[in-house]
Amino acid sequence: MPQSHVYQNIARAVAAHKVDTMFGLMGDANLFMVDSFVRECDGRFVPAAYEGGGVLMAMAFAHVTGKVGVATVTHGPAVTNCITALTEGVRGHLPVVLLAGDTPQDNPRHLQSIDQRELVKTTGAGFEQLRSPATVAMDVARAFYRAQVERRPIVLNMPADFMWQEADFDPKVLNVFTDPGDVAEGDTLDQAIGMIASARRPLILAGSGAINARDEIIALADRLEAPLATTLMAKGLFNDHPYNIDIFGTLSTPAAYDLMGQADCIICFGTGLHDFTTDRGKLMKDKRIVQIDTEPTAIGGTLHPDAALIADAGHTAKTILYWLDEAEIAGSGFTRDLDIDVLTAHPVGPKTTSEGCINYVEALQFMEEALPKDRVLATDGGRFMTEVWCRMSVPDPRHFVATVGFGSIGLGLQEAIGAGVAYPDKPVVLFSGDGGFMMGGINEFNTAVRLGLDLIVVIANDSAYGAEHIQFLDRKMDPSLSEFHWPSFAAVGTALGGTGIEVRSMDELKAAMDQVQTRKGPMLIELKLDPNDVPRMRA
Incomplete structure (x- = not known):
């Protein structure tokens, strides 16, 4: 050439x-x-x-x-x-x-x-x-x-x-064997199967490293009669399964948390067992833990399991199921009397919303039904985010983007744009805080406008840095240094070429959702919140 x-x-x-x-x-x-x-x-x-x-x-x-x-x-x-x-x-x-x-x-x-x-x-x-x-x-x-x-x-x-x-130029591509298909074997596998077979209350937990093994994990759960749960990053993996108790850990409902406490064996596929997943180890106490992951560094990060298998999630689930059948192990019966509606219903606290503001939890519950169901859900960082994770559904983990790896705010809108470019035929719904939007969202909202993305940005505007506001109040100190008088985000969204709407009541939110149905280009919905009425982060 x-x-x-x-x-x-x-x-x-x-x-x-x-x-x-x-x-x-x-x-x-x-x-x-x-x-x-x-x-x-x-x-x-x-x-x-x-x-x-x-x-x-x-x-x-x-x-x-x-x-x-x-x-x-x-x-x-x-x-x-x-x-x-x-x-x-x-x-x-x-x-x-x-x-x-x-x-x-x-x-x-x-x-x-x-x-x-x-x-x-x-x-x-x-x-x-x-x-x-x-x-x-x-x-x-x-x-x-x-x-x-x-x-x-x-x-x-x-x-x-x-x-x-x-x-000179001669193109080169180095082949990558991305699905090694490792199968667990040996004494550790035998020990793991023994723990699982003898469990009376087994529970299966899946993380982002197991999202390609959904069917195999469900087959194992059905055979064991074990409830299914996911980490945050695998949110939506077991949608529509009758014994899906949703997110495991500090983001679970009180009833699901109690059920997790009753489990005597937790089989973990593709999760590094983050502190928030285990509630800093509390949910793993006095239980047998079997951990399966292809990534060796995921094992033993915060606690060491009773059996660690460096292996593919799907193949290992099938292997365990095979040996349970060979040994004619009976199902545990753990799921037979579960009320999944109770286990997945997040409680609603008392309303203390000030005049001119909308109650955040009530708004989320309404938007869960009113926003497009085939959405990609993205969240920025902030105290508003955990209620979104708990109350807003996603079709599957690939339709969920959470910018929480580094504990930063101001990253959400940028990732929402990336998801929108990847899924041009799907609406992307981003939840951001006011501080995060001012830090990183405001400079990219017009990028979404220029690209013509189907993007709906919901700003939880409590006019404060929420986590800091709570800490001041907890110490009985004046929180005013954490409070801000921002410009109208709705007006900014309109000025940047989108459609901006300010919402202070449920009637205004219903009208905004009507406009969502006829949207053209990016929308920005500003929820005016009372900083004293936003629930604490669940962590």
């Missing part, structure tokens, strides 16, 4: 990995590569308003599609603007390739120069260096390979002075 410019070769190498969508922001170190990706490789470039926003969009795209998300930024401050997003991606185990420009190698005193390798290392993301014009295809292939195998963002560092150099 004739030689071509490095910026063209990078674009071609990315396209060779069947990438058709790239998010990000252009600068002098990546603009020609982006241009080539769009004009010569028939790719789509989704421009963000802020570099970290582009990375978050790529992360949500990866989450809902199961593909590698791709983003690009230029050098220096563009990379420093991605640090929170990269950390969120690492915590969420999301395969993303960030094509990051770098300042020219022959100008170490460049104004925007910074040690990008050391910067990226602080986030936990991986780093690949574009070594030379001649190694472009292999360097890009390595970045994609690592993103898939290591399940984290990989930053490919691209020196700006390479871009207009010429080199």
Whole structure:
């Protein structure tokens, strides 16, 4: 093949990995590569308003599609603007390739120069260096390979002075065996089956690492007569199953929490057993724990199970079921007298809503029925979020995006856009707080408008940083420093090209939901809340 410019070769190498969508922001170190990706490789470039926003969009795209998300930024401050997003991606185990420009190698005193390798290392993301014009295809292939195998963002560092150099190009794709299909065997498997067979009150818990094993896990649960529960990130996995008790842990209903306490054996598929899932170990006390995961680092993070199986969830569930049948083990009977309606009904507290505000829980209950059911549900960070997780349903885990890996706020709208690009035929519903929207949402709402996304943003506006507001009140201190007089978010949404609606009552909310039915383009619904009436986070 004739030689071509490095910026063209990078674009071609990315396209060779069947990438058709790239998010990000252009600068002098990546603009020609982006241009080539769009004009010569028939790719789509989704421009963000802020570099970290582009990375978050790529992360949500990866989450809902199961593909590698791709983003690009230029050098220096563009990379420093991605640090929170990269950390969120690492915590969420999301395969993303960030094509990051770098300042020219022959100008170490460049104004925007910074040690990008050391910067990226602080986030936990991986780093690949574009070594030379001649190694472009292999360097890009390595970045994609690592993103898939290591399940984290990989930053490919691209020196700006390479871009207009010429080199040969031969596309390379490194095959990744993403479904190893490991089957548990040996003494540990025997011990695990013994614990499960002897359990009188077994319960099955599934996390995001088990979402492809839904049918096999349900078959095992039915055989054991065991209730099913999920972690937050696997929300919706067991929808419509008669013994699905929904989210396990601090987000469960009081009745479900009590049931979890009664269990004597918990079989955990694809979950690292986060502190919030186990209620800091309380829900695992005095129980036999069997943990199955393909990722060794997921085992023993907070507590060590009685039997740990580094194995595929689906194959292991089928193996356990086979040996239970061979041994003619009877069902436990644990599900026979369960009232699933009671177990999944979240309580409603007393209303103390001030005049001119809407009760948050009542609003959520109404929106659960009024908003489109085939939605992708996304949430930003804040005290409002746990009630959303508990009261708003999703079709399945791929339709749920929660930006909670790093405990940050201000990441939700960016990920909602990424999900909207991945699912152009589905409505995306984002719940954000007022502080989170001001921090990260306001600068990307117009991006959604420009893209013409079917996006419904619901802002829980209590005019405060809620978690801090509660802490001041708990200490009997003046909370005024945590309170803010924001502009009208509804007016801002309209000014940015969308449809903004302010809601202070149930009648106004019903009218807003009527407008949702005839929506065209992004909508922003501002719920005016009383900061003293928003439930505490369930953690």
